[in-house]
Amino acid sequence: MFFASQPQLEWSEIFANARPVEIEIGSGKGGFLFAYARQHPETNLLAIENQPRWARWIGERLVRAPQSNVRVVCADASLVVSHFVRDDSVQAYHLYFPDPWWKRRHHKRRLVQSDLAAELWRTLVPGGALHLATDVRERFEAMIQALSFVPFAIARESEPPPLARPLTNFERKYREQDRRLYYATFTKAGSGDVAALVE
Numbered sequence: 001m002f003f004a005s006q007p008q009l010e011w012s013e014i015f016a017n018a019r020p021v022e023i024e025i026g027s028g029k030g031g032f033l034f035a036y037a038r039q040h041p042e043t044n045l046l047a048i049e050n051q052p053r054w055a056r057w058i059g060e061r062l063v064r065a066p067q068s069n070v071r072v073v074c075a076d077a078s079l080v081v082s083h084f085v086r087d088d089s090v091q092a093y094h095l096y097f098p099d100p101w102w103k104r105r106h107h108k109r110r111l112v113q114s115d116l117a118a119e120l121w122r123t124l125v126p127g128g129a130l131h132l133a134t135d136v137r138e139r140f141e142a143m144i145q146a147l148s149f150v151p152f153a154i155a156r157e158s159e160p161p162p163l164a165r166p167l168t169n170f171e172r173k174y175r176e177q178d179r180r181l182y183y184a185t186f187t188k189a190g191s192g193d194v195a196a197l198v199e
Helices: 011-015 031-039 052-064 077-084 104-109 114-123 137-147 169-176
Strands: 021-025 044-049 070-074 090-096 124-134 152-157 182-188
Touching: 011 044, 021 031, 021 077, 031 044, 031 070, 031 090, 044 052, 044 077, 052 070, 077 114, 114 124, 114 137, 124 137, 137 152, 137 182
Parallel strands: 021 044, 021 090, 044 070, 090 124
Antiparallel strands: 124 182, 152 182
């Protein structure tokens, strides 16, 4: 396999410290990323953004106002997580308002599917969490279904966002529109645990 010989990411080399690492998948302009990084200086944040213009936006913002605990990479998140992230090395993933890819021919582009679910679980530390938010109920239920195939413990949340975290740009927009939002937190459970959904 092509990626088999590729080196895995060494967080201590990337961030020059041994702090816990959290990853935001699909950071857009970085509204949540920078606010969360300021709120949690004890944590390193990696932004994985597939759109070059938004990755450049974040990179340029880091040049203008350096944030020592933030790094950005322009890449396909599923490839980065699957082939370059070590087992048990990520404290948390943040996945907010992923593109629903409405057209049937584009469904294969949807990010959260069973293959990625297994890789997210593999790379989280024991007790680590995947935080998810969307405004599309259909996608919310589909993502929960995909993630149920690995031993996550699942707690469904309600508004406001859990843990008093900063809002994303989409959240601000959708809340102004009084749109229904859906939240869930998936925790990496032990091998003997059974995935459970708490309404």
